[in-house]
Amino acid sequence: VPNYDKIKTILEDYSIRGIGKSIEIFFHSKKVGERTLPIGLEELHPAAVYFLAGTRYKVKKLGYPENMTAKLEYLPKDYPYYTKALTEEWPTVETIFEKRQANGIEVTSCKLHIQKRVYGYVNLEIGQEVAQGQKVILERPLDYDFITKGIVFKAPRPLQEIGRSENEEYVEASGYHATEHVVIEGSNMITGGVSQDLGGISLDTSGLIFVYDSAIGGNGASKALYDRLEKAFERSLDIVRECPCQSEAGCPRCTFSYRCGNNNEYLHKIAAREILQRIFDGEKTEVTEPVEGDKPLV
Ligand SMILES: [Zn+2]
Numbered sequence: 001v002p003n004y005d006k007i008k009t010i011l012e013d014y015s016i017r018g019i020g021k022s023i024e025i026f027f028h029s030k031k032v033g034e035r036t037l038p039i040g041l042e043e044l045h046p047a048a049v050y051f052l053a054g055t056r057y058k059v060k061k062l063g064y065p066e067n068m069t070a071k072l073e074y075l076p077k078d079y080p081y082y083t084k085a086l087t088e089e090w091p092t093v094e095t096i097f098e099k100r101q102a103n104g105i106e107v108t109s110c111k112l113h114i115q116k117r118v119y120g121y122v123n124l125e126i127g128q129e130v131a132q133g134q135k136v137i138l139e140r141p142l143d144y145d146f147i148t149k150g151i152v153f154k155a156p157r158p159l160q161e162i163g164r165s166e167n168e169e170y171v172e173a174s175g176y177h178a179t180e181h182v183v184i185e186g187s188n189m190i191t192g193g194v195s196q197d198l199g200g201i202s203l204d205t206s207g208l209i210f211v212y213d214s215a216i217g218g219n220g221a222s223k224a225l226y227d228r229l230e231k232a233f234e235r236s237l238d239i240v241r242e243c244p245c246q247s248e249a250g251c252p253r254c255t256f257s258y259r260c261g262n263n264n265e266y267l268h269k270i271a272a273r274e275i276l277q278r279i280f281d282g283e284k285t286e287v288t289e290p291v292e293g294d295k296p297l298v
């Protein structure tokens with residue numbers, strides 16, 4: 001049963017609706033561009049490195065939510081970093097459109113309410129393959145929420161890897177998070193190149209994985225994945241099975257994602273391989289209600 005008091009509190013904390021809004025971009029007092037929400041907040045937070053017409057600028061000041069403007073300043077040409085936002089996201093299922101089985105996995109296609117917070121960023125070196133960097137936390141987090149379409153399924157538990165580990169919760173949550181990444185990135189060929197239009201959330205140790213259209217209102221990207229989920233699971237298993245990296249977390253060729261809002265932390269390749277193998281072998285799961293207090297990994 002949903003906890004409506006709790007939901008109401010969260011909604012009051014997140015009163016900024018991203019729909020139809022945009023941030024105007026200024027360089028010296030001249031307007032040089034405009035970026036819509038929600039992506040605008042990930043690209044234009046204070047101190048973000050922003051690309052405009054082949055030049056990199058730094059965001060000197062963001063007026064949000066008060067005046068919806070970002071002020072840019074020049075960066076030296078040899079400045080070695082770009083930035084990636086750190087985010088937290090909370091999904092709520094609003095309406096279920098349809099359900100089906102992919103192998104033994106129940107998957108639902110639904111309308112989702114996503115509450116998102118940009119709470120910091122990382123500096124990443126240009127040309128560096130590993131998408132991890134030093135974290136900086138924003139003085140004031142940037143919050144917004146929006147409605148979109150997406151899919152939900154529950155990954156089977158990686159019981160072998162859990163049993164083998166001292167830190168069971170870490171292994172389990174990191175296995176689901178890695179699975180979420182690989183299913184999104186690995187499905188690109190199968191869905192006709194929609195991965196860049198998808199966002200993902202894996203909820204702690206619940207096994208619940210949400211994949212949604214990052215365009216407000218939905219643009220059909222997650223529906224393409226819904227229709228071809230068996231193929232996407234199979235391709236994902238191949239990716240983690242065939243990648244020769246020896247790292248427990250995986251690497252930029254298997255489990256890492258440039259879209260990750262968690263600095264590519266909490267990833268476990270071996271647990272993801274077990275999860276995807278269990279899906280391939282036909283293990284059955286059903287979608288359950290999210291549990292309050294579960295930590296979302298994106
Ligand atoms: Zn790898």
Ligand SMILES: [Zn+2]
Nearest residue numbers: 260261262298
């Ligand atoms: Zn991630």
